[in-house]
Amino acid sequence: MSTKTNIKTEKSNELYKLLSIVYDDLLNIYTGYNIFREWMKTPFIIDDFAYATDAHMLMKVPKKLTNVTKEANKNTRESIKYLFDNIQLPLNIKINVAELEKQINTIPLVNEYSDIDIKGNCNECDGDSTVRWEYKDYREYFDCPKCNGQGRIEEKHRRKTGKKIKNKNHLFKIDGMLFLEKYINNLVKVAKKLDEKEIVIISKMQSSMMVKIKDAEILLISKIPTENDIVVFHYA
Ligand SMILES: [Zn+2]
Structure with a gap:
């Protein structure tokens, strides 16, 4: 190998190392502690991609851009594979990150409780009393x-954390689907870290949409509409 090639390889290795630190951090935003699903606590590998999910949001990144090594088990593989096989409607909606951030900043702050939203609704089910699990065509x-x-x-029985947070009734409506501020705020965090000015909605299925930011794809599950919803940002 010539000296020239060596330098080039070293440079590219160095770049991958830097990128992998960035993407590892971003994947960790999307992990979630869940008493029913231990496997969501850390990112995992399926074939050529690394994934992280909290059951509401999911991030997918090419494996080579991360340091993730944990292989997903068979059940995890099947659930995740389905999500990506079944995406139906391709879209190409570009949304400006600065605009999203501006809208996030208009949302009023309220007391944070660890287990409920501003209306006293349970955080886990958003007050619906039920939680949903989807697998293939089963719901x-x-x-x-x-x-x-x-x-x-x-x-x-509510637990106050002492912190102030964004009012959770304030939602983002994109292509007819509602999303919590937390989801949009995460997209803004990812875009800023990757130095992207726009996010792109690349597809949607029945109750979720897929967003692309640089090399990361992010799946967001939409919120079931309620009478308390306040839409702060309406796109398409
Ligand atoms: Zn509940």
Whole structure:
């Protein structure tokens, strides 16, 4: 190998090393602790991609851009593979990151409780009393385990964290689907870290959409509409 090639390889290795630190950090935004699904706590590998999910959002990044080594088990592989096989409608909606950030900043701050939203609705099920699980064409609803299917948590049982947060009734509507501010805020974080000015919605399925930011693809599950919704940003 010539000296020239050596330098080039070293430079490209160095670049991959830097990128992998960035993408490892971003994947960790999308992991989630879940008492029912231990495997979501850390990112995992399926074939040529690394994934991270909290059951509401999912990030997919080429494996070579990360340091993730944990291989997904068979069940995880099947659930994840389905999500990507079944994406139906291709889209090409570009949204300006600065505009999203501006809209996020218009949302008022409220007391944070660790288990409910501003209306007293359970955070886990968004007050729907049920939680949904999708697999292939199957969709099942279970009583929410956090509020025992009540949808609400009584004031005296609520846990205040002492922090102020964005009002969770304020939502983003994109191509007819509603998304929580937290999801959009994460997209802004990812875009800024990757130095991208725009995010691109590349496809949608029945209750979710796929966003591309540089080499990362991010799947967001939409929120079921309620009468308390306030739409702060409406796109298409
Ligand atoms: Zn609940």
